[in-house]
Amino acid sequence: MSTEILGILLVFVITIILAIPLGKYIAKVFSGERTITDFMKPFERFIFKLSGINPDREMNWKQHMVALLTINMVWFIYAFVMFLIQGSLFLNPDGNPSMTPDLAFNTAISFLVNCNLQDYSGETGVTYFTQLFVITFLMFVSAATGIAAMAVILRAMKEKVTDKLGNFFNYFLLSCTRILLPLSLITALLLAFNGTPSSYAAKASIKDFHGNNITVSRGPAAGMIAIKHIGTNGGGWFGANSAHPLENPNYFTNMLELVAQFIIPAALIFALGFYLKKKKLAYVIFGIMTLGFLLLVLPTIYYELKGSPTIEKLGIAQTTGAMEGKEVRFGPANSGYWSILTTVISTGSVNSMHDSSMPVSGAMQMLAMMTNAFYGGCGAGFLNYYIFILIAVFISGLMVGRTPELLGRKVEAKEIKIAAIIALLHPFIILAGTALSTYILIHNPNANWAVKPSTWLNNPGFHGFSEMLYQYTSCAANNGSGFEGLADNNIWWNISTGFVLILGRYIPIIGPIAIAGILAQKKYIPEAGGTLRTDTITFGLVTFGVITIIAALAFFPALVLGPLAEYFSIY
Amino acid sequence: MKNYLLPSLRLTLVLIVLFGGIYPFSIFLFGKLSKGHGDGITISKNNQVIGFENLGQNFTEDKYFCSRPSAVNYNASGSGGSNKATSNPDYLKEVSARIDTFMKHNPHIRKEDIPSDLVTASGSGLDPDISIEGALVQIPRIAKIRKIPFNKLKDLVDAHSEKSFLGCFGPSKINVLKLNLALDSLK
Structure with missing residues (x-):
């Protein structure tokens, strides 16, 4: 048991040790200083030339938005069409079919918005062509979109900056070539040399130990699995995601994938400190996020190691802990750690089946996505935290009777309105979606749909409710993990979650950029004795309080109906 | 239109080739050197x-x-x-x-x-x-x-x-x- 805990500690420490220098490097990349990857410059210039882009053209926040949304729309149309016709395209050695329109809609959006909810299974639902030329591609560019959005905000938060906020395409391409590509290459090679398939060979047909004919799915998976974690995407090559022994062959690759998904979100917080020359602010933010993370992960590990109370009643030994849905090579403690890391960060890859987690772990996984601000995905995590900082600045300003200010700029009604809308949108889309689905399930269980609502759920009672709540939470947080027992590949779930995905991605990106853009245009007031400092532990705790109150007040009733009721029914 | 849509289309095309084609293909080439040659270890x-x-x-x-x-x-x-x-x-x-x-x-x-x-x-x-x-x-x-x-x-x-x-x-x-x-x- 102690070896399991040591393994987790090692992973966490390695991540932090690597994230600090990476953060410094990222700050240098975005401020245009010299870095060790400057040899990429001619290559980047070549790409800009091919694309007809002048990377030096300065944009204001509205122009950034137009650029971001335009290119995202292009990706959506491209992905949607490819999924619809993938069955008749090349690189399809297993002869997998094209997607239905509703599944193609859901899948295209899901990868576009960095969520990677998968209503299909990788072995049968997509082709090698779409896995690489659509999904892998989207994994890079959707992560780069988030990082670029954060770069815009960092620029806007800098002193003496007005409305010239750099070039979106430049931030975007630098995120791809200087951050995501090198890290993914390293990760992919390590995976390939640990047994993850990387060749284009079709399914293997062999005779097994007993002489029966079996077929084994594989494919050029290593590269995709690398960016799936580096870009906090989370969509698996195989249906079982990183629980699959080819997608995550051993304990080393498991550690690698844990570090890979955590490293950019952590590094971006440190990058903020280096970029704005406010290291203390970055450490306070990182500390508060770590506090939130620990409060979620510790109970999870405890309950997974303790094992299931209902299995215990059957009289067998749970020497390692709760094992349903888990792999022996990872064990329950590590699976618990992964399940919280992947939900706190918006990865959504899994190395155990969350549907079979203990009730408290399920509650923590959902709470991680409901708060959606501790670490967070590539860029998006800080964007959410930024909203909470604004609300905290506003509230503390009111409490002490001072004009609220953030880094030398007055925060006024307009910004706070935008922030409040974003903070409330998240619970609204989750709870409204869950309520609507629950209503349909209860009142029209036998509606004459392709999949009857009465067959949606894989488990009865409170846990069944959790399956629906988890699905919308995962979509709104752009996470992509699931209580996979839910029968989600049908029109209701594909379409309703598709809309939640769009709202949960673009509004939380547009809002913070708008706020930062508006703030940047205001007069810069240098810090004085009367300024409310945002880089103190006190202010960090206020922000933590704001996050807790918003999450707790909004989601507590729903959690009571789901995982908490389940907990009290079996303990 | 000229400032956003066309550059977006062209950049998208370039990156599809890079991330969908060149990137996995180079992993494939290196993977040939690994145990199992990238086909899975039998x-x-x-x-x-x-x-x-x-x-x-x-x-x-x-x-x-x-x-x-x-x-x-x-x-x-x-x-x-x-x-x-x-x-x-x-x-x-x-x-x-x-x-x-x-x-x-x-x-x-x-x-x-x-x-x-x-x-x-x-x-x-x-x-x-x-x-x-x-x-x-x-x-x-x-x-x-x-x-x-x-x-x-x-x-x-x-x-x-x-x-x-x-x-x-x-x-x-x-x-x-x-x-x-x-x-x-x-x-």
Whole structure:
């Protein structure tokens, strides 16, 4: 048991040790200083030339938005069409079919918005062509979109900056070539040399130990699995995601994938400190996020190691802990750690089946996505935290009777309105979606749909409710993990979650950029004795309080109906 | 239009080639140098491929160490877990039945010696491993059927146990396919 805990500690420490220098490097990349990857410059210039882009053209926040949304729309149309016709395209050695329109809609959006909810299974639902030329591609560019959005905000938060906020395409391409590509290459090679398939060979047909004919799915998976974690995407090559022994062959690759998904979100917080020359602010933010993370992960590990109370009643030994849905090579403690890391960060890859987690772990996984601000995905995590900082600045300003200010700029009604809308949108889309689905399930269980609502759920009672709540939470947080027992590949779930995905991605990106853009245009007031400092532990705790109150007040009733009721029914 | 849409289209095309084509193809080229050449690492018996090192197979006969239950019946053309909640009464009946079956086939052990991994389904449905306890608890049965001394089997299990990563990180485990191959060659 102690070896399991040591393994987790090692992973966490390695991540932090690597994230600090990476953060410094990222700050240098975005401020245009010299870095060790400057040899990429001619290559980047070549790409800009091919694309007809002048990377030096300065944009204001509205122009950034137009650029971001335009290119995202292009990706959506491209992905949607490819999924619809993938069955008749090349690189399809297993002869997998094209997607239905509703599944193609859901899948295209899901990868576009960095969520990677998968209503299909990788072995049968997509082709090698779409896995690489659509999904892998989207994994890079959707992560780069988030990082670029954060770069815009960092620029806007800098002193003496007005409305010239750099070039979106430049931030975007630098995120791809200087951050995501090198890290993914390293990760992919390590995976390939640990047994993850990387060749284009079709399914293997062999005779097994007993002489029966079996077929084994594989494919050029290593590269995709690398960016799936580096870009906090989370969509698996195989249906079982990183629980699959080819997608995550051993304990080393498991550690690698844990570090890979955590490293950019952590590094971006440190990058903020280096970029704005406010290291203390970055450490306070990182500390508060770590506090939130620990409060979620510790109970999870405890309950997974303790094992299931209902299995215990059957009289067998749970020497390692709760094992349903888990792999022996990872064990329950590590699976618990992964399940919280992947939900706190918006990865959504899994190395155990969350549907079979203990009730408290399920509650923590959902709470991680409901708060959606501790670490967070590539860029998006800080964007959410930024909203909470604004609300905290506003509230503390009111409490002490001072004009609220953030880094030398007055925060006024307009910004706070935008922030409040974003903070409330998240619970609204989750709870409204869950309520609507629950209503349909209860009142029209036998509606004459392709999949009857009465067959949606894989488990009865409170846990069944959790399956629906988890699905919308995962979509709104752009996470992509699931209580996979839910029968989600049908029109209701594909379409309703598709809309939640769009709202949960673009509004939380547009809002913070708008706020930062508006703030940047205001007069810069240098810090004085009367300024409310945002880089103190006190202010960090206020922000933590704001996050807790918003999450707790909004989601507590729903959690009571789901995982908490389940907990009290079996303990 | 000229400032945003056309550049977006062209940049998209370039990046599709880079990330969908060049990037995975270079991993493919390097992967050729790895064990298994990127096709997956296989296990052979008498020069005949009989499986993949990392993918579990179904063993239920009494003369072999049995593997974990699987929600996909170890069919590696797909993968997945049971997604059953621990509060689900039907699921508990299923586990209970597995325990009874195991007791019937292993009458000389105590119920509280059955480790839970032997009666619960894995996340992938393809778990190649069982816990060390899961192998040890099956030794009396196999010793009796194969008429091999208990200690010899115990040595076999010890030899095939894979300890924690670097000796101190993560759980220990044992690969069922490799163990059963070795068991067959035991004289």
